[in-house]
Amino acid sequence: MTHPGSNRALVIAAVMASMAMIAIEATIVSTAMPQIAAQLGQLNLYSWVFSSFLLAQTATTVIFGKLSDIYGRKPIILLGIAIFLAASVLAGFAWSMPSMIAFRLLQGIGAGAIQPVTMTVVGDLFPGAERGKVQGYLASVWALSAVVGPLLGSVIVHNLPWAWIFWINVPIGLAAALGFVVFLHEEKRSRGASVDILGAGLFAVSIAALMIALTEAEGATAAHTMLAVAIFVVSLMLFLRQERRAEAPMVSLDLWRQRPIAAANVATFLASMAIMGLTTFLPMYVQTVLNRSAVVAGFALTMLLIGWPAAATLASRLFPRFGLRRIMIFGSVCIPLGAFLLVLLMPGSSPIQAGAGSLVMGFGMGLISICSLVIIQESVGWSGRGSATASNIFARNLGSTLGAAVLGAVLSYGLANSGGADAVTPDQLRGLLDGTGTALAAQSSIRLVLQNALHLTFVVMFLIAALIILACLYVPGVIRRAEAVREG
Numbered sequence: 001m002t003h004p005g006s007n008r009a010l011v012i013a014a015v016m017a018s019m020a021m022i023a024i025e026a027t028i029v030s031t032a033m034p035q036i037a038a039q040l041g042q043l044n045l046y047s048w049v050f051s052s053f054l055l056a057q058t059a060t061t062v063i064f065g066k067l068s069d070i071y072g073r074k075p076i077i078l079l080g081i082a083i084f085l086a087a088s089v090l091a092g093f094a095w096s097m098p099s100m101i102a103f104r105l106l107q108g109i110g111a112g113a114i115q116p117v118t119m120t121v122v123g124d125l126f127p128g129a130e131r132g133k134v135q136g137y138l139a140s141v142w143a144l145s146a147v148v149g150p151l152l153g154s155v156i157v158h159n160l161p162w163a164w165i166f167w168i169n170v171p172i173g174l175a176a177a178l179g180f181v182v183f184l185h186e187e188k189r190s191r192g193a194s195v196d197i198l199g200a201g202l203f204a205v206s207i208a209a210l211m212i213a214l215t216e217a218e219g220a221t222a223a224h225t226m227l228a229v230a231i232f233v234v235s236l237m238l239f240l241r242q243e244r245r246a247e248a249p250m251v252s253l254d255l256w257r258q259r260p261i262a263a264a265n266v267a268t269f270l271a272s273m274a275i276m277g278l279t280t281f282l283p284m285y286v287q288t289v290l291n292r293s294a295v296v297a298g299f300a301l302t303m304l305l306i307g308w309p310a311a312a313t314l315a316s317r318l319f320p321r322f323g324l325r326r327i328m329i330f331g332s333v334c335i336p337l338g339a340f341l342l343v344l345l346m347p348g349s350s351p352i353q354a355g356a357g358s359l360v361m362g363f364g365m366g367l368i369s370i371c372s373l374v375i376i377q378e379s380v381g382w383s384g385r386g387s388a389t390a391s392n393i394f395a396r397n398l399g400s401t402l403g404a405a406v407l408g409a410v411l412s413y414g415l416a417n418s419g420g421a422d423a424v425t426p427d428q429l430r431g432l433l434d435g436t437g438t439a440l441a442a443q444s445s446i447r448l449v450l451q452n453a454l455h456l457t458f459v460v461m462f463l464i465a466a467l468i469i470l471a472c473l474y475v476p477g478v479i480r481r482a483e484a485v486r487e488g
Helices: 008-040 048-071 073-092 097-125 128-159 169-183 197-215 222-245 253-257 259-288 294-322 324-343 351-378 382-416 426-434 440-473 479-485
Strands: none
Touching (some): 008 048, 008 097, 048 073, 048 382, 073 097, 097 128, 197 382, 253 259, 294 351, 324 351, 351 382
């Protein structure tokens, strides 16, 4: 367990630096990739630059969480940072799109170690009553990165070689690693435990196959999608069989059977689906249906980034007075309430309404994400906290991916079944977004089809958000009992 001699403030600074490195990577790379792809070629592989990172991160999160329970937090964090930085340096030297994809996949493995284990360190260092405040700081890192990332990416692309998009991680990562080495102290682990290598491999294969089926469903043939689904089902069945037989299972099935952990993870999963729908489709609605500029659409979405960290910080002050379960239930009501404001959007609506929906959903997500993480960490002792934390990060990542796939399919259905009007083609949608559309009458008809399709998407998003309330109601009031049995 974490030694009391650890400097908590400076360890949190190292956690925030490592988190910033991962958080800014998503936005800064998405800004620079058009220029990078133009140089590397093979644009048909463009989406895999992002999918490979997400695939590797999601598939390894739970594995590294378990390894941190066996070998300690510090060595796994340092291993993750080393992998991430090595991959970042190599990505800067990428000579083709396949090499870029390979190095991005390696980056994802490093992120799969850094994110869950640093969150576990927070759980080790701070009691539940203080943890919410720290998580609010971490949420602010993600919010700030979402704003700074695109700006920084644009500056680098226009003034420096694009390799610096990746090499900028090196000084940040080295500073974070130094912080963990110097200021994070752990008692030496004498626990001998076998590593379930077969279980880890089967888990990685099953999640990788599922992610491929979800992220590539639209562009792949039916045969390829079915093959990915078949591999997922078979490997998952073999994995479950292996975990029941293994002496030290990589993913403890008993962990997922615990009511507070299962309910909190389901709530996180559903909330991530809804938030992914918001971030993906709200800017499109504001630009195309409300006919506003990209700047206005960006401001509407930025309200999410205001509500999320604000709620996370507020939650830490409310924990002792109202309890985690009540705050979580209140957050579960906020998300569908914000989604309902988006359902009510019409072509003549003000973008203020869109921003209000984004703000309320972000506020609810801030409450749920913090409460679910604290509940999960307080439901186990030190020896299971890494796995428990990783399960929550895994649920969040999988929810985001599934949310993009499901709601994207709903939008595609709405565009293809436009109630007698001509279906909107991708070229028409692109022209409307970048202002190259020609006839005003044609634009009006396209906007009408988009209004109907996006309205349907928001309705489904609202229904998903409503399920969060049921999941949160299933969360028991466990925090006091958990504190009593806490190991460290």
